[in-house]
Amino acid sequence: MTVVPALQPRSTALATFLERGYFEQASDFAAIDAEMHAGMVSFYVGYDPTGSSLHVGHLVQVMAMRALQRCGHRPIVIVGGGTAMVGDPSGKSEARKLLSTAEIEANAAALKRQLAQFLHFDSGASNDAVMLNNADWLLQLRYIDFLREIGRHFTVNRMVAVKTYRDRLDAEIPLSFLEFNYQLLQAYDFLHLFRHHACTLQFGGSDQWGNMVAGIELIRRMTPEGEPGVAHCLTLPLLTTADGRKMGKTERGAVWLDAERLPPFDYYQFWVGCDDRDVAKYLRIFTELPVAEIAALTQAGGAALNAAKARLAYEATRLLHGQDAADTAHTAARQAFGGGNDWSAVPEHRLEQTTLRLVDLVTLPGVDGFKSRREAKQCIEQGAVKLNGEACLDPNRLLSAADQSGEYLRLQAGKKTRVRVYFPPP
RNA sequence: GGAUGGGUGCCCGAGUUGGCCAAAGGGAGCGGACUGUAAAUCCGCCGCGUCACUGCUUCGAAGGUUCGAAUCCUUCCCCAUCCA
Incomplete structure (x- = not known):
């Protein structure tokens, strides 16, 4: 695996990834680059529908998907209706509670609504995003068949070596057999998409590396000799704020993307309130301003950064909630904090x-x-x-x-x- | 199934010779000052209320002992570790 990208990518997609700060590591950078340069690539990102709304923590992925779609590639969004019933142990120190199917369905619907702000699903273009629920294929699996077809390609020795499992074991925190199987299911998802949806790339947070690699390997092993059986994965950086905290947590909890849970004005305020040191990074990741413009905005440090923050907040709010909401929030913020005494936009x-x-x-x-x-x-x-x-x-x-x-x-x-x-x- | 150790406020974590415990300390959070709607720092708050109080509800759950229990007893639930 190449960790650091070698030189200049030829595809606009990966060039964007690097330039914007979406890239962390890839299973085979050059191969992905070549594929993306050659034509449309179908890629997938999985979501556990364990919540009814996304929050800013998910936004890096969403923006990355959007960037790839704009470069002509096709996003496949997997709602983990099946895997959610198992629960991903990655990054969790405790076992997760299980959800009912009704909850999962409601969450999936909400997820699609939110993603539709960033991706086009039904425009008629060949790279329209697709949303699939892995419950559709996972729930039909029969235990013994699954073990014989898929299970035999995995060794427990290797699975145990995967960091997320390793950590749990080392910390002596119980890892249920149920959770242990998560990796197999995710690998199986990838195989399914590879076979039925021509999906050759998966990406996700760095905590997903082990699961994604497992999928790649499964695909390779399950592909008959002579047929192309290559899939890839890449990871996105896990964002933390400059002072070391996980991004997206504020006084009032998570920064939701759902306007019901977090009004656009507060969403706007979240961005304005970011740490100085993060502004440039956030502008690259969460807006689509040209990098040259970003550089210009953030060049002068100190108080001048407030203008950059306002721009960041405006652009981010516009992407999520639309032009009007962004204008309103912007105006309200200026009136409220600009020193003036204009209360006309105040609730x-x-x-x-x-x-x-x-x-x-x-x-x-x-x-x-x-x-x-x-x-x-x-x-x-x-x-x-x-x-x-x-x-x-x-x-x-x-x-x-x-x-x-x-x-x-x-x-x-x-x-x-x-x-x-x-x-x-x- | 057996043995042992645990379950305390948003989180972590003291407290278990019964009263001085609404419960130490830290983190997070909130308000104020300072600022750039920043960071750092400083001050205050940080269960709820009809709020100067002898008020109410909290220390896994339910009972009990007691003038009085997070602290003692009983039963139950849950968690961890080891054994089977």
């Missing part, structure tokens, strides 16, 4: 009661400044809440229409929450 909240205490207002559903009254009270006393720009330290302050400045009350709770509060007309 509004219309009250039903004519009078209420500050703690109550700030914890109202819909305002959601703080999680509980207690927390709200404590924060208020520390000066976290401003009314019309003035800090108010009294949680019990009684508010009414008289506190409106103009048509509404400008409420700030903490750094992020801003609401225009309207009292009911008399």
